[in-house]
Amino acid sequence: MNKLLPTSTAGSLPKPTWLAQPETLWSPWKLHGDALLEGKQDALCLALQEQSSAGIDIVSDGEQTRQHFVTTFIEHLSGVDFENRQTVRIRDRYDASVPxxxxxxxxxxSVFVDDARFLRKQTRQPIKWALPGPMTMIDTLYDSHYKSREKLAWExxxxxxxxxxxxxxxxxxxxQFDEPAFNVFFDEVNDWGIATLERALEGLKCETAxxxxxxYGIKANTDWKKTLGTEWRQYEKAFPKLQKSSIDIVSLECQNSRVPMDLIELIRGKKVMVGAIDVATHAVETPEAVADTLRKALAFVDADKLYPCTNCGMAPLPRSVAQGKLRALSAGAAIVRQELSGADQ
Known part of the structure; x- marks a missing residue:
């Protein structure tokens, strides 16, 4: 990507009301059979169009073809029983019924390859695809076979x-591999979490994140954030080892968070997707608020390695709010891009 400060989203975008219940995680599909396949592709095209019209540079499928960022991948695997469900604690935060x-x-x-091929045909823009990371996958299941979190993560x-x-x-x-579990299980992250992530990206020549x-901006997460104090230093645990890893890009949450910006210094040399859009509020950021977050980040990451992004996925938000936030992200990045190009002259 040659453009300075290329924008992207962290993952999901809201689904249209005709495809699934809006503002709901794990929302069941409203269509079936061939109509569902066609509806998913229509929604993917719509998500692509919304990103492009908002000025997003690195586009994605908006996760329109999956119900959930983790379980949709797991559904396509053998060895997992979705009828035999157990209640587990997800990321030490909330209980969920899981396979x-x-x-x-x-x-x-293959799980998403046909969808990715379809997306590739729709656009010449760079595309990003999100997969769940190994540690976050094991945290979304009950394991009665391997009986070892590490062993299952390697599998x-x-x-x-x-x-x-x-x-x-x-x-x-x-x-992109989604690993919110890296913010919770610190010993495991450093013992084997980052190692299993590197196994997942072994041999890839494309960029990895x-x-x-x-x-997400759901109650269980916002309640948890209230317990974290005035400074959120969770990134401090994983960043030193990530800095030494082969991953190309690290995506983190910065907008309206209590993450000290100087923690980005711990991954100096990596490209950084700086979350400049808060997904836990319906309030749409001003472009200037986005620009301010990006300016602060530039003290700790070189401009050619800064990728403005959203904090997280936006599936639980109203579509109009998500669209406004996409436009704000693009406009805020444009402000800082202009400032940087002016400084170079």
């Missing part, structure tokens, strides 16, 4: 690598 690992996990066929890393290689071959420019945030 059970009952045998050896395997990827029977998932192999399957994710198979998928990622096929996505790259389908024309994806950036493959890891997205680590404080979650």
């Amino acid at each position: 059970t690992v009952v045998g050896t996990v395997a990827r029977r066929k 998932f890393a192999v399957l994710l690598n198979q998928e990622a290689r096929e996505l790259e071959a389908a024309g994806v420019d950036i493959i 890891v997205h680590i945030c404080y979650g």
